[in-house]
Amino acid sequence: xxxxxxxxxxxxxxxxxVTNDDLAxxxxxxxxxxxxxxxxxxxxxxxxxxxxxxxxxxxxxxAFEMTGLGPTDIDAIIYATSxxxxxxxxxxxxxxxxxxxxxxxxxxxxxxxxxxxxSLSMADAFIVAGMFxxxxxxxxxxxxxxxxxxxEGRDSAVIFADGAGAVIxxxxxxxxxxxxxxxxxxxxxxxxxxxxxDAPGAIYHPRMRADHIGARSFLQMNxxxxxxxxxxxxxxxxxxxxxxxxxxxxxxxxxxxxQANLRISELVQRRLGLRDDQVYNNIERFGNTTAATIPIxxxxxxxxxxxxxxxxxxxxxxxxxxxxxxxxxxx
Ligand code: UT7
Numbered sequence: 001x002x003x004x005x006x007x008x009x010x011x012x013x014x015x016x017x018v019t020n021d022d023l024a025x026x027x028x029x030x031x032x033x034x035x036x037x038x039x040x041x042x043x044x045x046x047x048x049x050x051x052x053x054x055x056x057x058x059x060x061x062x063a064f065e066m067t068g069l070g071p072t073d074i075d076a077i078i079y080a081t082s083x084x085x086x087x088x089x090x091x092x093x094x095x096x097x098x099x100x101x102x103x104x105x106x107x108x109x110x111x112x113x114x115x116x117x118x119s120l121s122m123a124d125a126f127i128v129a130g131m132f133x134x135x136x137x138x139x140x141x142x143x144x145x146x147x148x149x150x151x152e153g154r155d156s157a158v159i160f161a162d163g164a165g166a167v168i169x170x171x172x173x174x175x176x177x178x179x180x181x182x183x184x185x186x187x188x189x190x191x192x193x194x195x196x197x198d199a200p201g202a203i204y205h206p207r208m209r210a211d212h213i214g215a216r217s218f219l220q221m222n223x224x225x226x227x228x229x230x231x232x233x234x235x236x237x238x239x240x241x242x243x244x245x246x247x248x249x250x251x252x253x254x255x256x257x258x259q260a261n262l263r264i265s266e267l268v269q270r271r272l273g274l275r276d277d278q279v280y281n282n283i284e285r286f287g288n289t290t291a292a293t294i295p296i297x298x299x300x301x302x303x304x305x306x307x308x309x310x311x312x313x314x315x316x317x318x319x320x321x322x323x324x325x326x327x328x329x330x331x
Contacts, residue, residue: 009165010061152215
């Protein structure tokens with residue numbers, strides 16, 4: 001039975017840097033509040049005309065440079081995003097065209113902050129089933145265009161940001177080599193409206209109306225409720241995946257949690273009893289880029305040589321839906 005190996009990664013963010021002081025000029029907030037409550041110091045937001053496909057293409061180009069592969073080596077694209085450039089079709093197929101891939105399957109996976117964990121689990125299923133051998137996974141979001149940058153929207157506006165990460169995975173047949181050891185995926189739709197964007201939507205006639213512009217087209221979040229669930233579900237899910245894999249948390253070389261809020265990552269770390277060197281955070285520089293946080297962080301870890309073949313690694317995420325999950329793998 002083939003196993004999945006991560007061959008290489010890349011990431012890209014917009015050039016425009018938005019600092020906490022920049023936000024304090026737009027709304028009633030402060031660098032002190034944002035730093036203490038979220039750990040974020042700066043994030044990247046697109047400028048008008050910059051697309052999700054631009055960010056993804058730059059991230060994928062870097063992943064190709066790292067792996068020595070190119071578009072003709074890829075058998076399928078799984079594109080995790082909740083903010084595709086257009087209502088339809090999705091960004092996966094737009095990327096296929098933009099980068100000159102063959103006529104391979106390319107589709108969007110919409111699992112918000114859990115998009116990368118879901119995509120990696122799906123790629124593993126494809127590889128283990130023998131359906132595809134080399135898969136490109138992209139996590140990409142442009143959140144800044146759905147943020148309310150007045151004081152009314154400050155709880156979300158200070159957190160969310162834009163970016164893209166790309167991960168190339170490939171099948172191999174070496175026993176005891178790299179492999180996904182366990183996955184643990186969940187969802188609970190009764191909380192869908194705790195973190196959502198109401199409009200535009202296909203239920204409205206027409207889909208986009210003047211009264212949608214403003215609150216209903218902004219990302220709305222019940223921050224405290226999301227925080228409470230995230231800090232329970234993520235450690236619970238990592239523990240379930242570790243138990244399935246037969247591994248103790250202490251044996252992990254690295255946990256890369258979804259970068260939602262540094263306080264969430266720190267609570268997850270504490271609940272799992274992990275040391276500081278076992279958990280990677282970069283939210284200070286990027287903010288919360290939804291499906292892109294884990295692949296961006298993973299790319300930084302690879303480029304700074306934090307991982308070696310054989311290391312045990314875990315990813316965990318929680319977000320809108322609610323959807324959450326974890327993956328444990330042997331690097
Ligand atoms: O990506 C996955 C999904 N998202 C998340 O996981 C995010 C989860 N939630 C959070 O990270 C946090 O709940 C927030 C960062 C959004 C908010 O932090 P908090 O510590 O939960 O603050 P709070 O909502 O309890 O608000 C505390 C106070 C309130 O003022 P009062 O009512 O105590 O006077 C807020 O109005 O802080 C106020 N506040 C702010 N003040 C300055 C809320 N946002 C801001 C802000 N600047 N940006």
